[in-house]
Amino acid sequence: MAAPEAKPRKEIPFNRSATLGKELQYIAESLLIGQIAGNQAFTRRCEDLLTSVTGVKKTLLTTSCTHALEMASLLLRLQPGDEVILPSYTFVSTANAFALRGAKPVFADIRADTMNIDETKLEELVSPRTKAVVVVHYAGVACEMDAITDICRRRKLALVEDNAHGLFGKYRGRPLGTFGDVATLSFHETKNLTCGEGGALGINNPDWIDRAEVLREKGTNRTAFFRGQVDKYTWVDLGSSYVMSDVLAAFLYGQLERWEHAQAARKRIWEYYHLQLSAWAADRGIQTPTVPAHCDQAYHMYYLVFPDLEQRQDFIAHLRKQNIVSVFHYQPLHLSTMGREFGGKPGDCPVAEQMGDRLVRLPFYNELSREEQAAVVRTALGWS
Numbered sequence: 001m002a003a004p005e006a007k008p009r010k011e012i013p014f015n016r017s018a019t020l021g022k023e024l025q026y027i028a029e030s031l032l033i034g035q036i037a038g039n040q041a042f043t044r045r046c047e048d049l050l051t052s053v054t055g056v057k058k059t060l061l062t063t064s065c066t067h068a069l070e071m072a073s074l075l076l077r078l079q080p081g082d083e084v085i086l087p088s089y090t091f092v093s094t095a096n097a098f099a100l101r102g103a104k105p106v107f108a109d110i111r112a113d114t115m116n117i118d119e120t121k122l123e124e125l126v127s128p129r130t131k132a133v134v135v136v137h138y139a140g141v142a143c144e145m146d147a148i149t150d151i152c153r154r155r156k157l158a159l160v161e162d163n164a165h166g167l168f169g170k171y172r173g174r175p176l177g178t179f180g181d182v183a184t185l186s187f188h189e190t191k192n193l194t195c196g197e198g199g200a201l202g203i204n205n206p207d208w209i210d211r212a213e214v215l216r217e218k219g220t221n222r223t224a225f226f227r228g229q230v231d232k233y234t235w236v237d238l239g240s241s242y243v244m245s246d247v248l249a250a251f252l253y254g255q256l257e258r259w260e261h262a263q264a265a266r267k268r269i270w271e272y273y274h275l276q277l278s279a280w281a282a283d284r285g286i287q288t289p290t291v292p293a294h295c296d297q298a299y300h301m302y303y304l305v306f307p308d309l310e311q312r313q314d315f316i317a318h319l320r321k322q323n324i325v326s327v328f329h330y331q332p333l334h335l336s337t338m339g340r341e342f343g344g345k346p347g348d349c350p351v352a353e354q355m356g357d358r359l360v361r362l363p364f365y366n367e368l369s370r371e372e373q374a375a376v377v378r379t380a381l382g383w384s
């Protein structure tokens with residue numbers, strides 16, 4: 001182990017939220033307008049911006065990505081016993097949203113290079129009960145969408161993109177979020193753009209747009225009523241309260257309109273880590289992120305994959321001693337308490353099991369200064 005360094009004066013957190021532009025002004029404006037419930041002026045501004053930047057047919061802001069996934073689950077009209085294939089290496093909501101409707105999550109393993117669902121193992125998981133495939137573009141690097149959309153088309157399965165990491169990412173030049181019947185976004189504080197807690201549902205399947213509006217508004221046709229399309233609104237379908245307050249949408253709009261600035265900052269951060277750490281990592285058998293040439297990544301995170309759990313934990317502790325916070329990521333869902341209830345057992349998804357033990361994420365946020373980042377790199381290089 002190299003000689004200990006001088007402690008950085010302040011903690012370098014894993015994530016830190018900050019304003020990017022006019023967020024506070026817009027919150028004040030929303031209060032002055034006096035309409036701070038959902039589906040108001042700032043919500044529409046966010047939805048229009050997201051629709052035009054991503055190229056989806058329709059965007060609905062939601063209270064979280066989790067809730068957008070629940071809407072996807074309702075849109076699929078899932079019945080108990082239906083199956084939904086999804087990666088084991090993902091956040092709990094990717095599975096829970098579908099399990100809530102009685103569906104059985106069927107866990108797929110991931111690729112060892114991108115951490116994305118292994119498209120070569122997908123088709124063997126399809127059964128007569130399979131209704132949908134859910135993909136997660138891990139770290140904002142696209143899944144292999146040619147193969148996945150082909151399987152969904154041939155086997156007549158719906159496709160959901162959990163695009164919590166991938167806003168602004170592309171696959172063969174086409175924006176992530178435009179491949180699925182629907183795609184979900186997250187604006188949780190750890191994401192590239194945020195309003196603390198928030199999300200969105202992007203809808204590409206034109207037959208699902210009207211129903212999605214109803215599901216978001218507690219199962220009522222309130223949105224159509226406000227557009228003057230019906231003279232009163234009533235309970236017409238299942239639904240829940242998935243509408244984001246316009247105060248949060250005002251904050252989010254301040255972030256969204258600065259998206260190019262945020263993405264440029266994150267690109268610089270990602271590239272600096274990669275340049276500084278790649279040779280050191282290769283010498284020690286540590287894996288750095290793979291971004292296939294046909295993918296434009298979303299610069300959501302920078303991660304390292306250590307040879308084993310012990311070394312990963314030692315590295316996290318080494319950074320911690322220098323006041324730097326790094327974190328591990330998903331624990332494979334097929335081995336969680338709920339995952340085991342759905343039949344998951346050790347060995348089902350070997351790559352996901354390894355990555356749960358071996359992957360670590362470095363501090364990554366829009367305002368991470370070069371000085372802070374240099375301290376992270378120096379300290380990392382001091383780990384042997």
Ligand SMILES: Cc1ncc(COP(=O)(O)O)c(C=O)c1O
Pocket residue numbers: 064065066067090091093094136162164165185186187188197198199
């Ligand atoms: C892949 C993935 N899906 C869904 C979510 C849930 O997002 P939210 O916190 O907006 O509900 C997360 C959260 O980090 C995530 O990483």
